[in-house]
Amino acid sequence: MxxxxxxxxxxxxxxxxxxxxxxxxxxxxxxxxxxxxxxxxxxxxxxxxxxxxxxxxxxxxxxxxxxxxxxxxxxxxxxxxxxxxxxxxxxxxxxxxxxxxxxxxxxxxxxxxxxxxxxxxxxxxxxxxxxxxxxxxxxxxxxxxxxxxxxxxxxxxxxxxxxxxxxxxxxxxxxxxxxxxxxxxxxxxxxxxxxxxxxxxxxGRGRSSAPERGRVFRTRWHQAWSRAYVSRKYGLPDPSPATLTTNLPKALLSALVLRRAGVERYGGSAAGALAFLRGRTALAREELPG
Structure with a gap:
């Protein structure tokens, strides 16, 4: 062995x-x-x-x-x-x-x-x-x-x-x-x-994968979704409503001023939280079998 x-x-x-x-x-x-x-x-x-x-x-x-x-x-x-x-x-x-x-x-x-x-x-x-x-x-x-x-x-x-x-x-x-x-x-x-x-x-922290378009949005989506998932798994308060209400206005403001980085960052967090609230899974987002 x-x-x-x-x-x-x-x-x-x-x-x-x-x-x-x-x-x-x-x-x-x-x-x-x-x-x-x-x-x-x-x-x-x-x-x-x-x-x-x-x-x-x-x-x-x-x-x-x-x-x-x-x-x-x-x-x-x-x-x-x-x-x-x-x-x-x-x-x-x-x-x-x-x-x-x-x-x-x-x-x-x-x-x-x-x-x-x-x-x-x-x-x-x-x-x-x-x-x-x-x-x-x-x-x-x-x-x-x-x-x-x-x-x-x-x-x-x-x-x-x-x-x-x-x-x-x-x-x-x-x-x-x-x-x-x-x-x-x-x-x-x-x-x-x-x-x-x-x-x-x-x-290297964050250097595991080469940069790609849309990576920040996808990363923030999964971060918000996974935090909500493990919170529910262990009986902790669901952070999704707070995540959504905090990040959605920032995403909309970023879109208004044409700030792409803000749209990806805050929009990704809001989208991940909303997906969890709607019952969508991370695997479904990535089109992976459960």
Whole structure:
């Protein structure tokens, strides 16, 4: 059995894949790249790097594609879910595996995310983590290994058996909040979410896919829809009415002054909230089977 296999979901990610896959290979971690119908050279880049490639004929979304990759990693004890714009610094994998041995009650482990400007990214609260409440969102950066309310889906390590037992990422979500949802379900099993301070990775943040027309509108649509979906799933107040009333006037004003960026940003949020209120699903928007 292979100890660790990396799962990398790509969509028009040819620019960032080489560094991601080279870092994994440098730490002796085999990679499975699940390509979400890229229109660039992502598949060729992944194959040239020696990764096993699974080609989705269309963009299945982040969670569904990761589920397919984890299912294919049949010989792995653990999987490392990695965004293509993440580069693991030397020693990061060893630090994660050492933490897994040190904290056997951990369900999820994640490295320290360093952004391109050198900042340490750490989310101090999660919509779905009432068991570790931080209402003000006060940011207190860990100085060492620490339990966390949320671990970013940019880079996560989990036992493959646990991931499969939990059903993987929620298949109803196309994009956004699938990592919050997974963290919540892991925590509900009584396992800890552990931030591993000694494992460092560089996170490009937002550079996983090449820019495309309409991307902001689509992103904001899914962000609004997914927030409403997970809120309903866990019995939280529906944020859709507030999202709609806040963003619709801004979208209309942006259209009036011919500000395209505002139309996409605010219009996408309003449209996602309205779609949820009308009972439309994210999968239906993307014409994917439920």
């Amino acid at each position: 292979v100890g660790l296999v990396a799962i990398v979901v790509a969509h028009d990610s040819a620019e960032v894949l080489p560094a991601c896959l080279a870092a994994l290979a440098g730490q002796h971690v085999p990679a499975i790249v699940v390509d979400n119908a890229s229109r660039d050279a992502s598949v060729a880049v992944a194959e040239a790097a020696g990764a096993r490639v699974i080609r989705n004929p269309r963009n299945e979304g982040y969670g569904r594609a990761n589920n397919r990759g984890v299912a294919a990693a049949e010989t792995a004890e653990r999987v490392l879910i990695v965004n293509p714009d993440v580069v693991l610094w030397p020693g990061a994998v060893d630090a994660l595996l050492a933490a897994a041995r040190a904290w056997p009650d951990a369900g999820l482990l994640a490295p320290r995310l360093i952004e391109p400007d050198g900042r340490f990214f750490y989310q101090a609260r999660s919509l779905l983590a009432p068991y570790l409440a931080n209402p003000s969102g006060r940011l207190a950066l860990p100085g060492g290994d620490a339990c966390a309310p949320f671990l970013s889906g940019a880079c996560l390590m989990i036992a493959r058996a646990l991931f499969l037992d939990l059903g993987g990422f929620d298949q109803n979500i196309f994009l956004f909040y699938e990592d919050d949802d997974l963290c919540r379900r892991v925590a509900e099993t009584g396992r800890a979410l552990v931030h591993v301070h000694g494992a460092e990775v560089l996170h």
